[in-house]
Amino acid sequence: DAGVIQSPRHEVTEMGQEVTLRCKPISGHNSLFWYRQTMMRGLELLIYFNNNVPIDDSGMPEDRFSAKMPNASFSTLKIQPSEPRDSAVYFCASISGTGDEKLFFGSGTQLSVL
């Protein structure tokens, strides 16, 4: 298995632009998570889906952030409009949901908002 796949690996954009991050979870995993890593707050959960349904979005910082999971193999995290304080590494992760609680992470998207 290729693992969790995220794209792009790096994104540089200007303040006010829309940013879309993409994720393909491990095939067969039924839960998908979006995490963000910053120097100030470390790794924090933004939102997670179970069977494509958003379960908990309490970590989403503002309405500028939105996430979708249209099918079991694809999810997006969108920031519109982006701000410099959104600069961070965004990780997608998935879990099998069979009771094995190991979370598998993608390589992350390094986002820089200028």
Add this chain to the structure above:
Amino acid sequence: DQQVKQNSPSLSVQEGRISILNCDYTNSMFDYFLWYKKYPAEGPTFLISISSIKDKNEDGRFTVFLNKSAKHLSLHIVPSQPGDSAVYFCAASLYNQGGKLIFGQGTELSVKP
């Protein structure tokens, strides 16, 4: 309020010696604890875990100890190898909330040859 704390941002150890990474937590309802290892420009990878009903779990060179009364866990790496140099994150979750992890800030381990 940080529920999971790793108070040492960095640790340097000689190759072949023991590395001990520490983690404290405040929420007594945490049911499951994990350690993740992260290399630069990669995502965290699972290393070892322990359920709250145990006090020790061992996997090769890696052992995790849990002291529930002290709300403390530690990761022991014996013997340490240069390839172990990475950032180590402690994480915790509540019962039946697999994947919804609360992470510590991480400890950067450097193993010197």
